Amino acid sequence: MAETNQSDATIKQGVDVLIRTNKRFVSKIQPNLATPSVKDLEHIILSHAIATTITNFKNGRDGQPLNVVSTNGNATIANNANIVTNTGANKLLTANLIYRFHYLKATGKWHEDA
Numbered sequence: 001m002a003e004t005n006q007s008d009a010t011i012k013q014g015v016d017v018l019i020r021t022n023k024r025f026v027s028k029i030q031p032n033l034a035t036p037s038v039k040d041l042e043h044i045i046l047s048h049a050i051a052t053t054i055t056n057f058k059n060g061r062d063g064q065p066l067n068v069v070s071t072n073g074n075a076t077i078a079n080n081a082n083i084v085t086n087t088g089a090n091k092l093l094t095a096n097l098i099y100r101f102h103y104l105k106a107t108g109k110w111h112e113d114a
Helices: none
Strands: 006-012 016-022 026-028 043-046 052-054 065-070 075-077 098-104 109-112
Touching: none
Parallel strands: 026 043, 043 065, 052 075
Antiparallel strands: 006 016, 065 098, 098 109
16 A cells, blocks of 8 residues: 555544655665666665766656765766766766755756756
8 A cells, every 4th residue: 555655654633644744765776886776765875886887867756856975986977868967077976975966857867956
């Protein structure tokens, strides 16, 4: 019954009321993967053992925000047909900084915040 991005909670105020609330998920992405799935995720942690270029975040939804953190200097975000960085160029991620993207269905791309 419950979907992966929702949970059920009951509030007691004389009457039991079932409320569905969205969760914000955090996930550590599989190392060295160039096209990770970000379905139902808002925060991802990249921890690559070798230099890896992310070329797409798969399974994004219209308007979905995505915060990306790298634990080291081994991740690069490609500026390409799937991802638009705020510099217009490939971006080597600095360890422990947060990079914020949004998926826009109208463009079919992830756009980094300016």
